[in-house]
Amino acid sequence: MHESNVFWFGWILTFVVSCIVLSLSSKRKTNSIEDAAAPSKITDLEQQCLRLREQLQQQKTQLNQDFQTDTFEQLQTLLTNYPSARKMAAANPNLPAQNLSALFTPLENLLENWGIEAIGVPWSQVSYNPRLHQPDTDDLLAGEPVYIRFVGYQQGDRILCPARVSRTPPPIQNAESASR
Template structure:
């Protein structure tokens, strides 16, 4: 006969083990589902953080691009400023060099004129006294009309500032007679347009070239082919725009 007690105990043990296994399986399933849910939450949180970081990165990148463009613009402006400074420095140096050349030329002209004056004074001192007196007498005779009227003309101009200049021209007529007497001829006419000739003209203009068209501002004088005073010329007349 089968011992029912042992059979019952075995059945109970089997049922108990089955229940334990079922419970254990359920717990494992719940644990796995919890882990899965937790992983999804973590992934969801990581995704949001990544998007936020991506947006921040895009903003930083945009700021960096803008800053780079500003730096390039500033570098361009700096280069332009440097170029202008170099150009202004070159122009200043050129102007300084030209001024130095003009000063040197003027000093040479002054030195030449001083030498001529000394030579003329020496020549005059060597002339016989009677010859000098005769020359002074003849010169006075030619200038006496002008010398007689000149003081009166000064008073008239002083008392009447609006006194017409044309009324003074007849008083200067003796000068034409003197020039004719001494065979002195004028070089050019006032405001006449001529070709620049360094032999008979002088100017304070820069870089004038021979045969360039100029205007006579002040006439010069020559005597028997000898230049006594070169005529002063300029590129423009008074009041004209140089440009």
């Protein structure tokens, strides 16, 4: 009876050891498969990181453009009227606004940094361009001579607001011409 217990004990021990060995060998195979898959996981993560960086850069650019557009829209009335007011102040030194012109230099620098350019110079005569100008009458033809009443603005090819134009020169310019 003692020998049969040893016999069965040997078989059970052999079976347990075999199970442990098989378990360890299957773990090694799984690890070697995972090790082989690791480079592709790293590549996938690197590509995902590059995509996320690109998306972040695009969002940053879009946010900057949105900020510039929103700010410009809030300042548009000031920006379109200021150059004409400055021209009037220069034409009439008795106006109290003469000293205020220098205060707007930082605003002009901001527009320059944003790539926003004025369309026209107040009171200058130009050829009418329906894309760049907003006429005071509906019967203007392209190429017809007009005067810039209020400047417009563009950023690259995009017109932010057209320059307001008229066939007749501004009244102050007429007064200047008459006094000469």
